[in-house]
Amino acid sequence: MTTGRTLDERADALERKMSDELDVLISKSALFNMADGQLGAVGMGLDLTTKYGKFFLMGDDPRLPKMPERPTLLDFFKYRAKGTNHLLQSATHALKAGMPETTILACLLHDIANAIFIKSDHGYWGAQLIEPYVSEEVSWAIRAHQALRFFPDESVGYSYPTQYVKHFGADYDPDPYIKDAYKRARNHKWYMTSRMITVHDIYSFDPNAEVSWEPFVDIVGRNFRQPEEGLGNDDSPSAHMWRTIRRPTKYL
Numbered sequence: 001m002t003t004g005r006t007l008d009e010r011a012d013a014l015e016r017k018m019s020d021e022l023d024v025l026i027s028k029s030a031l032f033n034m035a036d037g038q039l040g041a042v043g044m045g046l047d048l049t050t051k052y053g054k055f056f057l058m059g060d061d062p063r064l065p066k067m068p069e070r071p072t073l074l075d076f077f078k079y080r081a082k083g084t085n086h087l088l089q090s091a092t093h094a095l096k097a098g099m100p101e102t103t104i105l106a107c108l109l110h111d112i113a114n115a116i117f118i119k120s121d122h123g124y125w126g127a128q129l130i131e132p133y134v135s136e137e138v139s140w141a142i143r144a145h146q147a148l149r150f151f152p153d154e155s156v157g158y159s160y161p162t163q164y165v166k167h168f169g170a171d172y173d174p175d176p177y178i179k180d181a182y183k184r185a186r187n188h189k190w191y192m193t194s195r196m197i198t199v200h201d202i203y204s205f206d207p208n209a210e211v212s213w214e215p216f217v218d219i220v221g222r223n224f225r226q227p228e229e230g231l232g233n234d235d236s237p238s239a240h241m242w243r244t245i246r247r248p249t250k251y252l
């Protein structure tokens with residue numbers, strides 16, 4: 001629900017803050033406002049350019065780290081993630097267990113949506129983001145891990161996460177689409193690849209473990225088809241998603 005301040009008031013407050021600090025006007029998409037429990041994009045349809053004598057941002061957001069012109073996968077982690085420890089720990093765990101490269105890459109990227117994009121339905125968004133650049137098996141496994149996390153598989157020692165009990169309560173019942181996705185995944189030929197993501201999806205297998213990208217550079221090189229022109233500059237079906245992550249406050 002939109003509560004309290006009107007759209008104009010919110011836009012005013014936001015733009016006043018921005019105009020003090022920046023030489024451009026920065027708008028907020030509807031989705032960003034929904035995270036604050038409010039509806040509507042800020043800045044749309046308002047004559048703020050005349051009011052503040054500035055233009056709306058149509059390029060890089062000066063508040064965010066500048067990205068190279070031809071950004072790679074690693075650049076997105078470097079400049080758009082706050083940290084990648086969880087992903088590196090999961091992939092390291094899979095590497096040490098002698099998993100195939102497909103599984104290691106799936107572990108390395110399984111929560112990419114959480115890291116640089118969005119948490120809600122993160123398995124689906126993450127899979128879609130990387131789909132044009134990886135094998136079908138990797139993106140399928142990442143999409144399915146979101147549902148599989150809620151269902152134990154004792155045959156490989158995977159129990160329902162205690163962290164989920166803490167986060168969602170002991171009585172949490174997954175949405176019907178998650179239950180359906182689990183049932184479909186259970187009988188799929190790549191079930192075990194996705195299941196292995198959940199097995200290695202460990203929040204802290206060793207709090208003192210030193211993890212780095214170094215062991216994964218070649219695995220990424222062999223299994224992630226990095227476009228020559230840079231992620232987002234290519235014409236893949238998810239190029240726009242990379243562009244939005246690079247420039248999340250571009251006016252249009």
Ligand SMILES: [Fe+2]
Pocket residue numbers: 110111122123145146
């Ligand atoms: Fe996940």
Ligand SMILES: [Fe+2]
Pocket residue numbers: 086110111201202
């Ligand atoms: Fe995870």
